[in-house]
Amino acid sequence: MALTGLQIFKLLPKTNCKECGMPTCLAFAMALAQKKAKLEDCPHASEEAKAALAEAAAPPICQVKFGAAEAEVQVGQETVMFRHEEKFYNPTVMAVSVSDKLTGDDLKKRIEEINDLQFDRVGQRIQVKAIAVMNESGSAESFAAAAAAVKENSPLAMILYSDSVEALAAAAGPVAQAKPLLGVAQAETAEAAAKIAKDHNCPLIAQAESIEDLAELTEMIKAAGVEDIVLSLKRPALKGHLYNLSQIRAVALKKNFRPLGYPTISCVLEGGPAEQSAEALSMICKYSSIVVVETVQKWAILPLLTAIMNIFTDPQKPVQVEAKVYAIGEPDENSPLLFTTNFSLTYYTVESDVEASRVPSYILVVDTEGTSVLTAYSGDKLNEKVVAEAMKKNEVDKLVKHKKLIIPGYVAVMSGKLEEETGWEILVGPRECSVLPKFLQEVA
Amino acid sequence: MPVPTITDSYKSAVNKVTLGATQEAGGTRSKTIEIGGAANVVYGGAAEQAALRPVVAIDVLDSAPADWPEKLKEPYKEVLDKPGAWAKKCVEEYAADLICLKFDGIHPDKGDKDADHAVAVVKEVLEAVGVPLILWGSGNDEKDNQIMPKVSEAAKGENCLLGTVTEDNYKSLTAISLADGHHLITEAPLDINIGKQVNILASDMGFPLEKIVTYQTTGALGYGIEYIYSIQERQRLAALSGDKMMSQPAICDVGYEAWRAKEAKLADAPEWGDPADRGPMWEAATAVCLLQAGVDIIRMRHPKAVQIVKAFIDKIWK
Numbered sequence: 001m002a003l004t005g006l007q008i009f010k011l012l013p014k015t016n017c018k019e020c021g022m023p024t025c026l027a028f029a030m031a032l033a034q035k036k037a038k039l040e041d042c043p044h045a046s047e048e049a050k051a052a053l054a055e056a057a058a059p060p061i062c063q064v065k066f067g068a069a070e071a072e073v074q075v076g077q078e079t080v081m082f083r084h085e086e087k088f089y090n091p092t093v094m095a096v097s098v099s100d101k102l103t104g105d106d107l108k109k110r111i112e113e114i115n116d117l118q119f120d121r122v123g124q125r126i127q128v129k130a131i132a133v134m135n136e137s138g139s140a141e142s143f144a145a146a147a148a149a150v151k152e153n154s155p156l157a158m159i160l161y162s163d164s165v166e167a168l169a170a171a172a173g174p175v176a177q178a179k180p181l182l183g184v185a186q187a188e189t190a191e192a193a194a195k196i197a198k199d200h201n202c203p204l205i206a207q208a209e210s211i212e213d214l215a216e217l218t219e220m221i222k223a224a225g226v227e228d229i230v231l232s233l234k235r236p237a238l239k240g241h242l243y244n245l246s247q248i249r250a251v252a253l254k255k256n257f258r259p260l261g262y263p264t265i266s267c268v269l270e271g272g273p274a275e276q277s278a279e280a281l282s283m284i285c286k287y288s289s290i291v292v293v294e295t296v297q298k299w300a301i302l303p304l305l306t307a308i309m310n311i312f313t314d315p316q317k318p319v320q321v322e323a324k325v326y327a328i329g330e331p332d333e334n335s336p337l338l339f340t341t342n343f344s345l346t347y348y349t350v351e352s353d354v355e356a357s358r359v360p361s362y363i364l365v366v367d368t369e370g371t372s373v374l375t376a377y378s379g380d381k382l383n384e385k386v387v388a389e390a391m392k393k394n395e396v397d398k399l400v401k402h403k404k405l406i407i408p409g410y411v412a413v414m415s416g417k418l419e420e421e422t423g424w425e426i427l428v429g430p431r432e433c434s435v436l437p438k439f440l441q442e443v444a
Numbered sequence: 445m446p447v448p449t450i451t452d453s454y455k456s457a458v459n460k461v462t463l464g465a466t467q468e469a470g471g472t473r474s475k476t477i478e479i480g481g482a483a484n485v486v487y488g489g490a491a492e493q494a495a496l497r498p499v500v501a502i503d504v505l506d507s508a509p510a511d512w513p514e515k516l517k518e519p520y521k522e523v524l525d526k527p528g529a530w531a532k533k534c535v536e537e538y539a540a541d542l543i544c545l546k547f548d549g550i551h552p553d554k555g556d557k558d559a560d561h562a563v564a565v566v567k568e569v570l571e572a573v574g575v576p577l578i579l580w581g582s583g584n585d586e587k588d589n590q591i592m593p594k595v596s597e598a599a600k601g602e603n604c605l606l607g608t609v610t611e612d613n614y615k616s617l618t619a620i621s622l623a624d625g626h627h628l629i630t631e632a633p634l635d636i637n638i639g640k641q642v643n644i645l646a647s648d649m650g651f652p653l654e655k656i657v658t659y660q661t662t663g664a665l666g667y668g669i670e671y672i673y674s675i676q677e678r679q680r681l682a683a684l685s686g687d688k689m690m691s692q693p694a695i696c697d698v699g700y701e702a703w704r705a706k707e708a709k710l711a712d713a714p715e716w717g718d719p720a721d722r723g724p725m726w727e728a729a730t731a732v733c734l735l736q737a738g739v740d741i742i743r744m745r746h747p748k749a750v751q752i753v754k755a756f757i758d759k760i761w762k
Contacts, residue, residue: 081485082681084674119715121666216445238759239491246487247450255448274725274748278732278756285673285736286487299717302707303665303729310670311733345668352706434704 067157076263135162194224203228263289318370329360357437464576474574480693507549699745
C-alpha cells in the first residue's frame with residue numbers, strides 16, 4: 001500500500017542536503033509520495049528506507065504472465081474493488097478445458113473448436129485466450145500427450161491442470177517453451193510442484209480448501225522460489241466461491257495482505273452451457289482473473305467475452321471510434337451520406353441499423369471527444385462548424401455528388417445553420433436509430 | 445494462516461419494500477413480495493448482510509406486440525393478445541415472481557388505446573393471477589398522465605409498483621400513486637444525480653421514500669451495460685453510507701433492452717451460434733451481470749432466460 005509523504009519523510013536522512021534537487025527532505029518525501037521523484041535521487045537513503053519503499057511500491061495484487069510470444073496473457077495487478085473508483089486493468093482471461101481422455105482426431109477437433117472461439121465486436125477482436133488441459137485420465141502419459149497436442153495445434157496460451165505432481169512433471173517439460181500456467185500445487189505437493197515451476201520458469205496455481213489454507217500455501221511456494229502464483233479454491237459451491245473471491249480481493253487491496261495478493265483462477269466445468277455461462281459471468285464480474293469453462297457453444301461464450309470487454313473498459317475514457325468516413329456495403333456517388341458522433345456506442349448503433357437497411361451508405365463520423373449526439377450538442381462539441389469542418393477534411397464532396405446530408409433527428413435544430421454553412425441540403429433523420437432502416441429505404 | 449477480517453462498517457442499508465396486498469391488507473393478492481435490505485456490497489461481509497432474494501418480473505403487454513422477434517413471440521404465441529391468459533402462463537409455467545404489465549398499447553404510435561381498454565386489462569390480469577403487479581406506462585408523458593391514473597385507480601388497494609415518474613413528469617403519477625396506496629418507480633436516464641433528484645421531487649410531494657423503487661434505465665450486455673453496472677454499484681454504496689435519497693431498491697428492464705441487441709434478435713448469424721439459445725442467453729447474461737452490481741427486481745421476457753436467471757439466483761440465495 002502506498003506510503004504517505006510523512007511516512008516516507010520519517011525514513012529519509014532529514015539533513016536537507018539538497019543533493020536530490022529539492023529544497024528539503026520533506027519536499028522530497030512529498031514528491032516521492034506523488035511519484036514525481038525517485039528514491040535513487042537521494043544519495044544518502046538507507047537500505048532500510050529503500051526496502052520499505054520498494055515493499056510499499058509493489059502492487060497489492062501481483063501481475064502474472066503466461067503463454068509465450070503472441071499467446072502471452074497477463075492477469076492480476078488490480079487496484080480497486082469497483083470499476084468506477086478507477087478501472088479494472090487486466091481483462092479476465094477466458095479459457096476452455098480439454099480433457100486428456102481425448103485422443104487423436106477427437107482431441108484435435110476439440111482444440112480446433114476452441115481456437116475458433118473468436119468474434120469481431122465493435123471493431124475489436126474478442127476471443128478465448130487459453131486452453132486448460134485437464135488431467136482427467138489419471139495417466140501422466142495421456143496428460144503429456146494432450147499437452148503436446150495443444151502446443152502443436154493451438155496458438156493459445158496453455159494451462160496444465162492436474163492433482164498429480166508426476167503428471168505435471170511429465171507434461172510440463174516438453175511444452176515448457178510455451179510457458180504454460182502449471183497446476184495444481186496443494187499443501188502436500190507444494191514443494192515438488194514448486195520445483196517443476198521453478199525449473200521451467202512457469203507460473204504455478206496454488207490450490208486449497210479455504211482462503212486461510214491458501215494463504216499458508218502461497219507462502220510455502222514463495223519460500224520454494226516461485227513468485228508467480230495464481231490462486232484457486234478447491235471445488236467450492238458457487239455462493240461460497242463468489243464470497244471468497246471478494247474476500248481475497250478485499251484483503252489484498254485494503255489490508256495489503258501479501259499471501260493473497262495474487263490473481264485467481266476459477267473452473268466452471270459442470271452443468272449445461274447456459275448454466276456454465278451464467279456462473280462464469282458472475283466470476284468475471286466479481287474478481288476471477290482466469291475463468292475456465294467446458295462449453296464450446298458460441299452462444300454461451302460470446303456473452304462472456306462481451307461482458308469482459310464491457311466491465312474492463314475504462315470508465316473515465318469514453319470508447320471512441322476513429323473520426324473518418326465509413327463505407328457500409330458498397331456505396332457509390334449516389335448513396336446516402338449520414339453523420340454521427342465518434343462515441344463508439346453511438347456509432348455502432350447507427351452502423352448496425354444502416355447495415356440492417358441494406359442500403360449502401362456512407363457514415364461520416366465527427367469527432368465529439370467520444371460523446372453521444374445529445375451530449376455533444378449540449379456541450380457545444382457538435383455544431384454546424386464542427387460538422388462542416390469534418391465534411392471538408394474528409395472531402396465528402398468527392399464521395400457523393402448529390403450534396404445531401406442526413407443528420408441525427410436529435411439535432412434537427414441545427415439544420416438551418418448547417419445548410420448555410422455548407423450549402424448542402426440537410427435531411428433530418430429519425431431520433432431513434434431503429435427507424436433508420438425505414439428512413440434510408442425511403443430516401444434511397 | 446489467519447487472514448485479516450474486512451471491517452467495512454456500513455452504517456446503513458437499502459430499504460426493504462413489500463409489494464402486493466393480500467385480503468387482510470385490503471387487496472386480493474395471494475402473496476406478497478419483499479425485496480431490498482442489502483446491508484453490504486454484493487458478496488461482501490457475512491451472507492446475512494446480502495439483499496433479500498432478487499425477483500423476476502415477467503413482462504405482459506396490454507396489446508399484442510408488433511415488433512417482437514419471432515423467437516421471443518413463440519412461447520407466448522397463443523396468448524399475445526390475451527393479457528390475462530398471458531400473465532397466468534407466466535406465473536404458472538414460468539414461475540414469475542411478479543407480473544409487469546406494460547402499457548405499450550396506449551402510446552400514440554403503438555395503438556393509441558384509451559383508458560377503458562387499459563382499465564379492462566388491469567382487471568383481467570388482477571383476476572387471472574395472484575402475484576403482485578407492476579404497472580408500467582408507455583413512456584409518452586401526455587398519454588401516461590391521462591391513462592395511468594385510471595389504471596392506478598382500477599388497482600387501488602393492491603399495493604402495486606407503479607411507474608415511471610421522471611424529473612420532467614412526476615406530479616400526476618406521484619399523486620395518484622400516493623392516493624391509491626401503491627409503490628412508485630422513479631426513473632433517471634443513466635445519471636445517478638438525476639436519480640437522486642427525482643426521489644427528492646417525489647419526496648417533496650409527500651411520497652414516502654420507503655415506498656420508492658429506482659429505475660436508473662438499463663443497457664443491454666454489449667450496449668452500454670457498463671454504465672448502468674457502475675451506477676447500481678454506486679447506488680448501493682450511497683445507500684450503505686446512509687444517503688436516504690439513494691436507499692431504494694432497484695429495478696432494471698432487461699427483457700426489452702436485451703432483445704434489441706442484434707446478438708439476441710438476428711436469426712441469421714451462424715457465427716454466433718444457434719439463435720434458439722442465443723437470444724435467451726443474451727437476456728439471461730444481461731440479468732446475471734446486473735445481479736453482480738446489485739439489483740432487486742429484474743424485468744424479463746423469454747421463459748428460457750427466466751429459467752437460467754432463477755437457477756442462478758437459487759444458487760446464491762438458498
